[in-house]
Amino acid sequence: PSSAVRDDAGRIVIAGRDAESLAAEFGTPLYVVDETDARARAARIRTAFEAAAASAGTTVTIYYAGKAFLSGAIVRWVTDEGLAVDVCTGGELAVALAAGADPARLGFHGNNKSLVEIDRAVVAGVGAIIIDSEIEIERVADAAARAGRVQPVRLRVNSGVHASTHEFLATAHEDQKFGVSLERAVELGTRIRSHPSLDFLGLHCHIGSQIFDSAGFAESAERLLAAHAELARIAPVPELNLGGGFGIAYTSADEPAPIEEIALGIANAVADGCRAAGVPVPKLAFEPGRSIIGPAGITLYSVGTVKPVPIDGGTRHYVSVDGGMSDNARTALYGADYSARIASRTSAAEPALARVAGKHCESGDIIVDAEYLPADVAPGDLLAVAATGAYCWSLASNYNHVPRPPVIAVRDGVARVIVRGETEADLLARDAGLAASGHEGQA
Ligand code: LLP
Numbered sequence: 086p087s088s089a090v091r092d093d094a095g096r097i098v099i100a101g102r103d104a105e106s107l108a109a110e111f112g113t114p115l116y117v118v119d120e121t122d123a124r125a126r127a128a129r130i131r132t133a134f135e136a137a138a139a140s141a142g143t144t145v146t147i148y149y150a151g152k153a154f155l156s157g158a159i160v161r162w163v164t165d166e167g168l169a170v171d172v173c174t175g176g177e178l179a180v181a182l183a184a185g186a187d188p189a190r191l192g193f194h195g196n197n198k199s200l201v202e203i204d205r206a207v208v209a210g211v212g213a214i215i216i217d218s219e220i221e222i223e224r225v226a227d228a229a230a231r232a233g234r235v236q237p238v239r240l241r242v243n244s245g246v247h248a249s250t251h252e253f254l255a256t257a258h259e260d261q262k263f264g265v266s267l268e269r270a271v272e273l274g275t276r277i278r279s280h281p282s283l284d285f286l287g288l289h290c291h292i293g294s295q296i297f298d299s300a301g302f303a304e305s306a307e308r309l310l311a312a313h314a315e316l317a318r319i320a321p322v323p324e325l326n327l328g329g330g331f332g333i334a335y336t337s338a339d340e341p342a343p344i345e346e347i348a349l350g351i352a353n354a355v356a357d358g359c360r361a362a363g364v365p366v367p368k369l370a371f372e373p374g375r376s377i378i379g380p381a382g383i384t385l386y387s388v389g390t391v392k393p394v395p396i397d398g399g400t401r402h403y404v405s406v407d408g409g410m411s412d413n414a415r416t417a418l419y420g421a422d423y424s425a426r427i428a429s430r431t432s433a434a435e436p437a438l439a440r441v442a443g444k445h446c447e448s449g450d451i452i453v454d455a456e457y458l459p460a461d462v463a464p465g466d467l468l469a470v471a472a473t474g475a476y477c478w479s480l481a482s483n484y485n486h487v488p489r490p491p492v493i494a495v496r497d498g499v500a501r502v503i504v505r506g507e508t509e510a511d512l513l514a515r516d517a518g519l520a521a522s523g524h525e526g527q528a
Contacts, residue, residue: 089119089383089469095431097383097469101498104385104428104467110500111493113387113467114408116478118503120162120496123381123474127166130331130344130373137348138369141356145369148192150329151177153374153475154382158494158503160184163377169212171329171372175202182209192239192326192372196262203228207236215239215289215326217264222277229282238277239289239326242270242312244305248293248330264290270312278320287367288313291328294375297341299350302327306354314362322367327351329372333379335472336424344376375475382474384413384490385428386452388466389444402439404462409443410450411487413470413477417449425453428469432459441468445485478504486512 089097096103100119107117131147138145148171149163155177160170161184169190172178181191188210195202196217203221206214207228214225216238229236241264259266265273270288277285292305306327316322332341341347352369359366386406393400404425415421425441436457443450452470481489491506513521 089471091431095429097426097428099383100495102495102500104469107493107495107500108385108387108429108467111491111502112506113385114406114412114490115385116412116473116490116492116504117383117385117500118159118378118474118492118494119381119383120158120494123159123378124162124166126377126381127163127168130348130371130377131167133345133348134352134369134371136345137352140349141352141366141369143352143356143366143368145371146190148329148370148372149377150372150374151181152479154378154477154479155180156492156504157184159378160186164190168377171374175199175205178202178206178209178211188212192370194241196264198224200224200228204232207232207234210234211236213237213239213286215241216273216277217241219265219269219273219276222273222280222283226277226280226282229280235282235284237284237286239286239324240265240270240274240277241289241291242267242309244290244292244308246292246301246305246308248296248301267308267312270309271315274312274316274322275319285316285322287322287324287326288316289326289328291372292330294330295332296330297332297339299342299347299354302330302347302351303354306351307358310355310358310362310364313367314359314364317364317367321365324370325355325367326370326372329374329376331373331376333376333472333475336422338422341376377475379475380472382472382477384408384470384473384477386441386468386470388462388464388468390464391462399438402437402458402460402462403442404439404458404468405442405444406452406468407444408490409445409452409487410447411443411445411482411484412490413452413473414480414482415476416451416454418480420454423453423470423472425456425458425468425470427459427462427466429467432461434459434461436460437462441470445487483507483512488512 134145148169171192173194189212192213193206392403437460439458441453488507492504
């Protein structure tokens, strides 16, 4: 599930740099992103959807969902590759703008945008604000009127499709906080149209995340198209945005369909639905995050302790590394599966059941629940955990006052820091009760 290979010395190599030299230069834990791979994934998704949209007689915009992992460098990579950018907070908006993203190619999400965030988005000229609730219609309309602008908006609806994924990641069934009910889409779309300061672009739906085929998207599109067509009979509806959520392989057990197949499946469903409803095929838009940056990332850790623990019918080796749930919360949060390999050498030792644990003070601090690692895995070995590019750095915390690791990008054998790691001094500096912060003490 990654672009990494091994060199003759058995070391894992990422974009031309071996793991051992990266760890020596930057330390561990270390987030490593293969820039070439990330760019290639962005380009492949865009190309796949452009071809599918063309076959359905329309065009498409691919927004990179910044929540997966947003930094200045990544914004530049994805915009270079022809993608727009989707943000969901003022902080993400600030990063995208500071990185030079074209405001007109930004989408702004969020179920509880503050009035300040809405104002900033409107004034910046964000290309689309995604209205998530009835209350927000007037908020955005007022902000646009105050700014003397006409703000393009989409209306996020629940299609009622429950994507087959972890419950926390599925967002389009009714009993959750995002969007408005599909039954109210026509009414609220019409309300949006009644505001001269708003420009109604169309409906939006995001059915969930880590989805492996087109069926849920097609089903969701079909349901949305009834409301879309009703609105389109009154006035043209230029767009339909079907969100993100394309799955990736975390382990060899995961087999997502090729993105080309998914793109065609969705585009065909939209084209068929529009033909049946007698409305033109709208421009399409999607918002993938994980499928672009997830597989391009690897985390390197150093093994600190190895502890054999007797379990029913055998032994489990607790392999503890120098990071943990503060740099990858997904296993603890969602029961996510990852794979781990020794990155600094190959081994002829028998595979033995291992659990890769972190250094945090709780037993749920696990990175890889069950993995067969060579039985001679030992302190000092480097471990690589694949497919950590999405929702790891972005979900990172300072639990137990552990500083967040740096992120480096590697391209053609050259590595550079794209997000500086935190130091203990950074953590102490924010604590107003410590002399180190300069706010107190020292008298
Ligand atoms: N669009 C919207 C409106 C979203 O809410 C999301 C993800 C995306 C696009 C991008 O989905 P993607 O293509 O990355 O699957 N922290 C969880 C995932 C949360 C997803 C939230 N929304 C995880 O680590 O699996």
